[in-house]
Amino acid sequence: MKNKILIVLAILSLSSCVSVKSYQKMYLNDSDMVLSDKEIEKFEIGFQTYREGVSGANGGKSGGGCGCN
Amino acid sequence: MQLIKKTVLILTGVISGVTYSQTESDSNKIQLKDITVSFITSYYEQDGNHSPVTGGVGTEQLTNIAPAIIVNIPLDTIKSLAIDGGVDFYSSASSDNINNPYNDPNHVSGASSKDARSYINVGYKKKNNQKHSSKGFSVGISSEYDVTSGSVGFSLSKSSKDENRTFNVKAKYYLDHWRLIYPVELRNGTVSYLPTNLRHSLNFSTSGSFNLNKKIAASITADFVTQAGLLSTPFHRVYMQDTPIATIEKLPSLRLKLPIGVRTNIHINDLLKLRFFYRFYTDNWGIIGNTVNIELPIKIGNTVRLTPFYRYHTQTAANYFGEKNSFTTTSVFHTSDYDLSALTTQKYGLGINYQPLFGIGRMKGAFRKDKISMLKSMDLRYAYYFRSDGFKANIFTLGLNFTIPNRSINIK
Numbered sequence: 376m377k378n379k380i381l382i383v384l385a386i387l388s389l390s391s392c393v394s395v396k397s398y399q400k401m402y403l404n405d406s407d408m409v410l411s412d413k414e415i416e417k418f419e420i421g422f423q424t425y426r427e428g429v430s431g432a433n434g435g436k437s438g439g440g441c442g443c444n
Numbered sequence: 445m446q447l448i449k450k451t452v453l454i455l456t457g458v459i460s461g462v463t464y465s466q467t468e469s470d471s472n473k474i475q476l477k478d479i480t481v482s483f484i485t486s487y488y489e490q491d492g493n494h495s496p497v498t499g500g501v502g503t504e505q506l507t508n509i510a511p512a513i514i515v516n517i518p519l520d521t522i523k524s525l526a527i528d529g530g531v532d533f534y535s536s537a538s539s540d541n542i543n544n545p546y547n548d549p550n551h552v553s554g555a556s557s558k559d560a561r562s563y564i565n566v567g568y569k570k571k572n573n574q575k576h577s578s579k580g581f582s583v584g585i586s587s588e589y590d591v592t593s594g595s596v597g598f599s600l601s602k603s604s605k606d607e608n609r610t611f612n613v614k615a616k617y618y619l620d621h622w623r624l625i626y627p628v629e630l631r632n633g634t635v636s637y638l639p640t641n642l643r644h645s646l647n648f649s650t651s652g653s654f655n656l657n658k659k660i661a662a663s664i665t666a667d668f669v670t671q672a673g674l675l676s677t678p679f680h681r682v683y684m685q686d687t688p689i690a691t692i693e694k695l696p697s698l699r700l701k702l703p704i705g706v707r708t709n710i711h712i713n714d715l716l717k718l719r720f721f722y723r724f725y726t727d728n729w730g731i732i733g734n735t736v737n738i739e740l741p742i743k744i745g746n747t748v749r750l751t752p753f754y755r756y757h758t759q760t761a762a763n764y765f766g767e768k769n770s771f772t773t774t775s776v777f778h779t780s781d782y783d784l785s786a787l788t789t790q791k792y793g794l795g796i797n798y799q800p801l802f803g804i805g806r807m808k809g810a811f812r813k814d815k816i817s818m819l820k821s822m823d824l825r826y827a828y829y830f831r832s833d834g835f836k837a838n839i840f841t842l843g844l845n846f847t848i849p850n851r852s853i854n855i856k
Contacts, residue, residue, distance in 0.1 A: 393655075393656060393657050394608060395608050395655045395657065395658055399658045400655070401658075403655055403658065403661055407709070407717045407741040407749070408717065410661055410663040410707050411707075413823075414482055415795065415841055417484070418839060419791075419825075419841070422837065422839065423757075423829075426490075426783055426789070426831070426837070427757060427789060428729075428731045428733070428762060428783055428784040429723075429731060429733035429757070429759050430703065431647070431701060431703035431705075431723075431725065
């Protein structure tokens with residue numbers, strides 16, 4: 376697993392050398408290209424956090440508060 | 445209810461204070477970005493047959509209606525305020541059984557069958573355009589019948605000059621104060637089964653996002669979460685094989701979580717995009733998880749986007765999980781909460797976004813006197829979720845997104 380993470384990091388580091396100019400960001404500025412979950416998903420992420428023993432790394436809550444029932 | 449009233453008063457005050465403070469027109473003024481207000485409401489229902497309240501057997505039926513409001517207010521060209529508040533109204537056959545042991549012939553429905561959780565989070569962010577950086581902090585509070593929770597957070601962000609790479613660091617601390625409610629048959633005023641009623645959670649998150657080329661963006665996020673204190677739920681029962689009387693769930697007082705997520709968004713063509721998310725998770729309770737989420741936003745004309753999505757998750761069981769009657773009274777830590785069991789889950793559904801170029805509708809004076817607010821877009825989303833242990837859930841979400849004209853400010 377450690378190797379996989381290192382490979383992903385290496386690919387991202389190398390690829391990020393490509394410089395995209397501001398006027399070339401037409402596609403990247405689209406709302407579907409935002410690198411986070413959407414507001415409309417906030418309740419789904421909430422119940423998944425409670426219904427699975429796994430959470431985090433998605434910008435959502437990863438601890439705190441009751442998850443009863 | 446107090447918190448709900450306070451939330452409404454604060455939101456009304458903040459929006460009014462910002463929008464009504466406009467001064468006389470001046471050629472040296474600029475118009476700030478619009479205030480955005482989103483009203484999101486969801487209806488959630490679940491059912492299963494492994495409730496931890498009745499020791500890993502029995503109904504998990506629950507319905508939840510959750511209206512929420514999310515407000516983003518640009519205070520000037522570099523500072524902004526974000527407010528997120530709402531109430532979850534839930535009705536739960538499962539928590540009703542805190543007062544009814546499994547299959548109790550004398551079942552009595554009581555106050556624990558329904559409750560409301562209210563919450564508010566306020567965030568402040570300040571950008572530094574010269575340094576391509578920003579910093580922010582947040583505070584939050586939530587309250588329900590048996591848990592009151594407070595949080596404070598801090599974030600830093602730094603981008604490259606061309607803004608193709610951004611690095612973020614976030615830290616958030618939660619303090620949960622529990623009212624210890626034991627299953628009805630274990631209530632004895634003099635007996636305390638748990639050493640503390642406080643839960644501390646410290647979430648530290650670091651992430652990097654990258655524009656790989658004109659059509660691909662990616663990010664990697666690593667969180668480190670430490671939880672300490674009361675990590676079990678006081679009214680969860682566990683049935684042992686060597687005694688007919690239930691005991692309560694007991695879990696270690698320390699949990700360390702390490703989730704790592706990778707996200708990639710690809711602009712395939714003008715009609716189709718791909719949103720991909722993968723997460724690896726491990727913790728010191730023995731759970732290892734893998735999660736994949738794929739979305740395919742499809743543009744229909746200039747106003748509608750359909751987003752079908754699919755999510756797959758798999759995890760191993762926590763070391764302390766066991767089915768009903770699998771533990772003996774000698775065990776130190778034990779739970780029959782199937783959320784901590786070995787399982788796979790799947791979720792699929794469809795999101796619809798309707799966003800005409802000039803908005804859906806306009807209302808004069810709705811949020812600000814004599815000014816026209818716009819219903820800019822609308823979202824509707826449905827998801828079906830199911831687990832390998834037979835648990836099923838449906839969730840509908842409706843979002844209405846408004847923009848409100850902001851004030852203008854002097855530029856120097």
